[in-house]
Amino acid sequence: MRLFALKASEELGASIAGALDCALDPHEERDFEDGEHKARPLVSVRGEDVYVVHSLNGTPAASANDKLCKLLFFIAACKENGAASVTAIAPYLAYARKDRQTKARDPVTTKYVAQLFEAAGADCVMVLQAHNLAAFQNAYRCRTLHLDTRKLFTPIIKELVAGQPVAVVSPDGGGMKRAQLLKETYEAETGESAGFGFMEKRRSRGVVSGTLFAGEVKDASVFIFDDMIGSGGTMVRAARACREHGASRVYALAAHGLFGEGSEDLFASDAIDGVLVTDSVRTAVEAKVRTEKLRIVPVGPLIANAIRCLRGNGSLSDLLGMED
Numbered sequence: 001m002r003l004f005a006l007k008a009s010e011e012l013g014a015s016i017a018g019a020l021d022c023a024l025d026p027h028e029e030r031d032f033e034d035g036e037h038k039a040r041p042l043v044s045v046r047g048e049d050v051y052v053v054h055s056l057n058g059t060p061a062a063s064a065n066d067k068l069c070k071l072l073f074f075i076a077a078c079k080e081n082g083a084a085s086v087t088a089i090a091p092y093l094a095y096a097r098k099d100r101q102t103k104a105r106d107p108v109t110t111k112y113v114a115q116l117f118e119a120a121g122a123d124c125v126m127v128l129q130a131h132n133l134a135a136f137q138n139a140y141r142c143r144t145l146h147l148d149t150r151k152l153f154t155p156i157i158k159e160l161v162a163g164q165p166v167a168v169v170s171p172d173g174g175g176m177k178r179a180q181l182l183k184e185t186y187e188a189e190t191g192e193s194a195g196f197g198f199m200e201k202r203r204s205r206g207v208v209s210g211t212l213f214a215g216e217v218k219d220a221s222v223f224i225f226d227d228m229i230g231s232g233g234t235m236v237r238a239a240r241a242c243r244e245h246g247a248s249r250v251y252a253l254a255a256h257g258l259f260g261e262g263s264e265d266l267f268a269s270d271a272i273d274g275v276l277v278t279d280s281v282r283t284a285v286e287a288k289v290r291t292e293k294l295r296i297v298p299v300g301p302l303i304a305n306a307i308r309c310l311r312g313n314g315s316l317s318d319l320l321g322m323e324d
C-alpha cells in the first residue's frame with residue numbers, strides 16, 4: 001500500500017502512519033503564481049492500494065475548493081499512473097452541509113462532490129462523522145466508509161463525570177440520531193443510564209432561531225454532541241438552554257473543531273465547562289493555544305484501524321460499532 005497526506009493534513013497523516021507503524025510516502029506539491037497547483041507521488045503507485053489523507057475544511061490559507069481540487073487531482077494522478085485502488089480519506093468533507101435544496105433552484109452540492117470523486121477515480125471515500133450520514137452514503141456510487149467519534153469520546157465522558165448523572169443533548173433536530181447513538185454507546189459501555197435532550201434550531205439566510213428545548217438535564221453533566229463547531233453559535237445556544245434547565249456542567253463535543261469567526265465566544269462562555277474535538281482539522285489543534293478549556297482527542301489511530309480493516313485485517317462492523 002501507499003499512504004500519502006497532502007500538506008494541509010500532514011500532521012494527521014503522520015499520526016495515521018505512526019499508528020500503522022509505517023512512514024508517509026513522499027509526494028510533491030507545487031503552487032504556481034496564477035493560483036494553479038500540482039501534486040504528484042514521488043514513489044511508484046503502480047499496482048498499489050493508495051490511501052490519501054486530506055481534510056477539506058476551508059481556511060484563510062487554503063479554501064475548501066483548493067483543497068478539494070488538490071485531492072481530486074491527486075487521486076486522478078494516482079489512477080493515471082497505475083494505482084490498483086485509491087481511497088480518499090477526507091475526515092472533514094467539504095460541502096457536506098449542502099445536502100438538500102432549501103431555496104428555489106438550489107444546488108445539491110454534496111451530490112456533485114460525490115460525482116467529482118467518482119470521476120477522478122476514487123474507489124472509496126472515508127469520512128469522519130458526516131454532517132448527514134444518509135445524504136453522504138446515498139450520494140456516492142463508489143464505496144463509502146463513515147467513521148464515528150462515539151467510541152473516542154465515551155471514555156472521556158466517563159472520566160469527566162466520575163459516576164455523576166449524565167445526559168447527551170443534540171443541539172438541533174438533524175443531529176438527534178447521532179446524539180442518541182452516543183447515549184446508547186455510553187450506556188452500553190458503563191452500564192449506567194443517561195438522560196437525553198435536544199434543542200430546536202432553524203437556520204434561515206444565515207440567521208439561527210428556535211428556542212424550544214426538551215430534555216432530562218437537571219443536575220446532570222451534559223454533553224452536547226455535534227458533527228462540527230464552526231462559529232460555536234450552535235453550541236453556545238444549546239449550552240445556555242441546558243443551564244436554564246438545571247444542568248450542573250456542560251461540555252461541547254464535536255468531531256471537527258473548525259473554530260471560525262466568533263468561536264472565541266464559545267471558549268469564553270460561562271455556560272460551557274469544556275470543549276472536546278478531534279484533530280481531524282488543523283484549526284482544532286491550532287486553537288489549543290487559546291484556551292485550557294479545549295481538549296483534543298487524536299483520531300489517527302481510528303483511521304489507521306479503518307485502513308487495517310479495509311486491508312482485511314479486522315472487522316469493519318466491529319470498528320464501526322454495528323450490530324450483527
Ligand SMILES: O=P(O)(O)OC[C@H]1O[C@H](OP(=O)(O)OP(=O)(O)O)[C@H](O)[C@@H]1O
Pocket residue numbers: 097131171172174175203226227228229230231232233234235
Ligand atoms: O458552530 P456553528 O457556526 O453554529 O455551526 C455548526 C453547526 O452547523 C451545522 O449544522 P447546520 O446549522 O448547517 O444545520 P442543518 O444542516 O442541520 O440545517 C453543524 O451540524 C452544526 O450544528
